[in-house]
Amino acid sequence: MLDVTRIPLDPLFALLPKTHPQTEKDILLGLATIGFVQLLLATPYTPGWRLFRAAVGAPIACGLFGWVIVAAVDVYDINQWGVAILSASFIFKVFEYFLFFPPEEHCHRLVPRSSSRSTKSSGHSNGDTPTSKLKARSEDTTSVGVNETQEEEALVPEPVPAGFTWAKLCWAASLWFSYRGIGWNYVCPLPRSAYQPPYTRQSSRKAFLIKQLKMWVFGYLVDDFFRAYRNCSSAAPFFSGLPGIAPPYSSLTQYERAIYSIAVVVRVWFGLINSHIGWSMGMVILGGILGWETEMFAPWGWPPLFGGLVELWKHPGLSTMWSRTWQGYNRRWLYVLGWIGIGENILGFTHTGISSHPTIPPKAPSDLTSSTAVNTPHPSGHVSPSHPLPTTPPKLPTKRMSTKLMLQNLVKSFVVFTLSGLHHDVGSLACLIKNHPPGAPIYTHHLFRLTAFFVLQPVGLTIEALVKTLWRSWKAKAHPEWKKTPTPTSSSDSSPKSSNALSGGEPAWLIRTERILGFAWTWIWLGWTARWFVEGMAQLGNYRRGEGREEFWSLFGGLIYGKWYI
Incomplete structure (x- = not known):
């Protein structure tokens, strides 16, 4: 019987180009490819240019992004993995835009109705200077956390600018770099913290920059602590990933599995927020200098990349974890290419969920003062009191x-989820090219190390959905008095009376019990399935030191282990 985990891959790897240390030319090549895609997106949307995008632009762009993945070797292993994943996501976006879901047909930017977008100027508008107001209301800071009067203004689809114009080029840049769809009709669900200052239209740039800087310092310290732990403590052999030195995951104690998993997640988390915070601060400063207030240049366009543990505690579960508190960088192309493209167009399944071109109805909900409003569907297309989208x-x-x-x-x-796993294993491919012992055979289990973690997630989501459905059905039948309209209360009020009001009349002890069980379930499931991701990341060499690798200064490495450079 064929063992799919031991299919030889050496013939395929022999076809790859010869690797070389990454140079400035490779970085410029990647940036030039992004610029090339931007120029193609700025062309007129005509049959001729559509054909050129698909027949000429897509192969060239995908080929160049692929070259970055397999040919250039970064001195820092985790960058090798991350850059490969980013390049792969660019390839998938090229598939979406140039082949299957042209953005001119499926995407539109949302702008305030009163905002004037003149193509004669810079192609950017100031969303904070409306000429007509639809509604103004004063919000209590205890209900939405905003200590100011905010205005609700209708958002309308922006017409696609004409081709070969500065406005179309700006439109293309926002489309490409708005990974989470901020400012667009396909914006992904955001955590509650995204609705709070300094991420609103009324927030000052100074407050935003201070907040981002504090977050970066906190993230750096946490990451540095675990970097020192991975490389200087008794965990170092495992994180070396070297055969014969690294102990197998199955031999670890439960405590070691937990702390090693946290160490891996922290590295991924900080790697993402490090670039996110750096880019956000630079773009917001540039927007302040040039007077641009669009999604790429204003604080409201850069809400936090991740939700906090408090948000996951209030709304525990894998569904909240994956849909709202985790970053949504790849959500759009995974949905249109995986859910719609493969699931519905190829497999022929019935359409469910949103379309590939979601529209925004014109009316606002009647009540946005409830503290739970931000976690419920927002069918308005209007600016909410605490967030512009x-x-x-x-x-x-x-x-x-x-x-x-x-x-x-x-x-x-x-x-x-399988598509997401394969996407992450593109990073495995890049690390395998760099770190696999020369001459050693390469099998499928060496390459597809991370996919198993992602493939298992729908199982957990299904179990969770089934339990929630049965439990809520029982509550509705056995205790109909619990299901009543909640009344707005102060978010800072933690009394049982407040809890009952916010939950629709359910007892406070029941709410607390549900949260404890849901929170525990989330981390137990993620901890159990994380073994493939944790062990895979270590065996790929992402945390390996020595062998000529560049060392970086470490505060906790010096203070705790006496190693100031790791």
Whole structure:
């Protein structure tokens, strides 16, 4: 019987170009490829240019991004993995924009109705100087956390600018770099912290920059502590990933598995926020100098990349974890290529969820003062009092979820998560090219180290959805008095009376118990499935030191282990 984990890959690896140390030319090549894609997106949307994008632009762009993945070797292993994943996401976005879902048909930017976007100027508008106001209301800081009068203003689709104009080039740049869709119709669900100052239209740049700087310092210290732990403590052999030196994951104690998992997640977390914070501060400063207030140059366009543990505590579960508190960088292309492209267009499953071109209904909800409003669908397309954008898709017509549809959704979830796993294993490919022992055979299990973690997530989501459905159904039948309209209360009020009001009348002890069980379930499941990700990242050499690798100054390495450079 064929063992799919031991299929030889040496013939395929022999076809790859010869590697070389990364140089400035490789960086310039990557940036030039991004610029090339921007220029193609700025062309007119005509049949001729569409054909040119698909037949000429897509192969060239994908080939150059692929070259960055397999040919250039970064001196820092975690960068080798991260840059490869980023380049792969660019390839998937080229597939989306140039081949399957042209942005002129499926995407539109949302702008205030009163905002004037003149193509004669810079192509940017000031969203903070509206000429007409639809509504103004004063919000209590205890309900939305904003100590100021904020204005609600209708957001409308921006017409696609004409081709070969500065406005179209700015449109293309925002489309490409708005990974989470901030400012666009496909904006991903955001955590509650994204609705708070300094991430609103009324927030000052100074407050935003101070907040970002504090977050970076905190992230750096946490990452440096775990970097020292990975490389200087008794955990160093495991994180070396070297055969014969690194102990197998199965031999670790439960404590070691937990702390090693945290060490891996912290490295991924800080790697993402490090670049996010750096870019956000630079772009917001540039926007202040030039007077630009669009999503790429104003504080409201750069909300936090991750939700906090408090948010996950209030709304525990894998569904919240993956949909709202984790970063949504790849959400758009995973959805249109995986859920719709493969699941519905190729496999022929019934369409569920939002379309590839979501629209925004014109009316605002009547009540946005509830502290739970920000975590519920926002069917308005209007600026909420505490954030300038709707953060969830519009409410869709109710469709009875039959067993057939549930099974189809499960398969589509497997498709999306498998695609995400393969995407992360593109980074595994880059690390394997760099770190695999010369002459040693290469099998499929060496390459697909991380996919298993992602493939298992739909199983947990299905279990969670089933338990939640049964539990909520029982509560609705056994205690209908619990289901009543909640009344707005202070978010700082933690009394049982407040808890009952916010939960629709449920007892405070029940809410607390549900949160404890949900929170525990989330981390138990993630901890159990993380073994493939944790062990895979270590064996790929992402945390390996020595062998000529560049060393970096470490505060905690020096203070705790006496090693100031790691």
